[in-house]
Amino acid sequence: MNRGTVPGVRRPPPSPPARPAEGRYRWVGTAGAAALLVAFWAAFWPRGKPEVAPPAPGAEAPAPGEAAPGEAARHRPSEEDVVPMPGCFRGLREFDRHATLADLRAAILRGGLDQPFAEYLRGRLAELIGGAPERARAVLAWAKEASGAELEVLLGAIKDSAAVHDPGVAESLLATGEDKAAATDLRAAALDALETQHKLEPATMARLKAIALDDGADAPAWLATRTLGRVMKEDFEHGGSFEPYWRELLAIGQTSRETQVQLLALEMPSYADPVLGRESIDALAQIMRTDPDRAVREMAAHRLSVTKDPDKVLAIYRQAFPAERDECVRWAIFRFTVRVAGAGALPLLAEFAAIDRRFKEDHQDFVTLYASGTTDFARIWTGKEERHQCLGEEGEER
């Protein structure tokens, strides 16, 4: 059984599931990685005898545990020593010690980056940016001239640096994300870097919402939504309020014309699990009852399941179950009824099972699980057998 740790959902948080948009913006996607590897092997992998300098006389590596060797003393591989993998460099130690931002930029521009080396360059660049906003802005300027893996390394370095928390840098990232004249991948990467913020001001949230609701924005709309959700989680987990973020996410969930954006907006609270107030219930119930997309209706049912007003939510579920025709949405209502009321939900589950016989075994499963004495829904859920084919290829609810 796939034991998702978001109770009621069988997939692993905290990273939201890969979606088409996110998949495109993973810094090295499968196709990209394959292409880079092919390019690397073609360009660098030796055929026949390795073309490396022979070991210098007396340049043996010191015995293990002795002081670190200098560059000249590095082990030079004999043919039988060669390990068939990319990633080794002569002169990397010196480069690491002396490289400036410009040197790192030049290394990135040379291209042919395999993933681990790209990660190294990103990490080292982030270290060199440090907490200096002017350095972060210089790298952002470079990023505006880059694309593909180079862009991902440059903006990833800004994202990983301490300077990303400088208000001026954050503003530059947001402005880049808003820039409709900029390339989609640049806007998306800038918005992705912005998710590092500990807190967002209301004006920033409103600007992100505007990107999310821009019909032409595609990936930036999805990234703006995710950033709103991820900063909400960060802020909430450190004692802040989730409500200002959730208001914007709910508005996106209600009004976005992009199903993936709408779905993500409703999904993001899953990673912080705030107890939603009564004021959200009617809007979520409306989405659950009327949205044309099955996945969105399922997500609205999920969102209702951590609530300050369980009685009202149970009444909504009771009304929605018979009106719903889709098995997977009914299954969502069924299991989230348990999440709302625990063992107290069993009579309502019996009603649901009487309406739709496909849920009789589920009802019995929950009766048995609660009879065992288990009380925590997270544990109940891990013990529950899956009886409905509602999972997609990526492990997402379908």
Add this chain to the structure above:
Amino acid sequence: MPGRGRRRALRAPPTPPRRRSAALAAAALALLAGAAEPEGSAPAPEREPCSLPGMVDDLRAALHDGSPALQKYQKFLLKEAAMRVPPERLRAAFAAERDPGVLEALGAAIASRASNAGEPAAFAPVVERARRDADPALRAASLRGLRGFGSVEAMAASGRTSYADFARDPAPEVRQAAAENLLHESQKVYFGHERAVSEAAVEAAAALADPALAAKLLAGTSMEQAGPAAVEKLVEKLSADDAGLRAAAAKALGDVSAAQAGAAQRALLERYRAEPEREVRAAILEGLAHLGLGAAAPTLESLRGVDPALAPEIDAWLKALATGLQEWSLIVREKQRLQG
């Protein structure tokens, strides 16, 4: 729904029309780099074929004076090499190594290979070095090399040792490494769902002479799958000399499965009445709330007269349980929020 028009799926983003020629890029680079700092002087590194001795040298150098990014990179490469290097070479390099940082990385490479191959017995060189090396720093480093893998299973497969033995090691760094491994394995490898790890953690905690470390181990390990023998050991720790360890045992007892809940509840109730420390009594209240969730309210109410100073704590739990939330993690969080 307001404003709802026809849906469309997200499109693939257009290919950015911003690829520049190498000359343009170089010019831009020169201009922009100049704005930040002078052109650097570091010669570009040149690719070369990888070899195990070369990677070990590079890691040693990186650990000596490399940046954190370089250290991470070199460790990653060594782990990646594990499946491509003949195992006897990897074992020989591990056996010859005396630098703790490099030894840990080589141990992780062997463990990675053993884990990928599904061969618990292949962990043996690392486990044995962690047991037998005369240098405690190298024992601890070997043990850390097992972090993130199924080390409890590997030790069980060896039949020669367990984490309880490492918890008795005379060197504090070895004991620390043992506890950190178990915490990592419970939280990050099995997400609390592996009985053998829970029970290994309880046995190790029972063997540790350092009560603070034992308490940390119990506090961070899921007891969801712990069996009756482990619960019995936890009950014993309710009478430990150290209050912090008693409190950790009380909270751990709250985390046991429904099958063990009766024994845990009886022990907690008995201890509550005998316990002299308020901090431990508060932990017992938490354990009882965890065991019963909403059904724990009468039990908590019944304890109100034992120590009036804890009435506010009982009230706070009752208020949190009254939210009707059905998950322990949410109830704990709401209690903290309700208490401000």
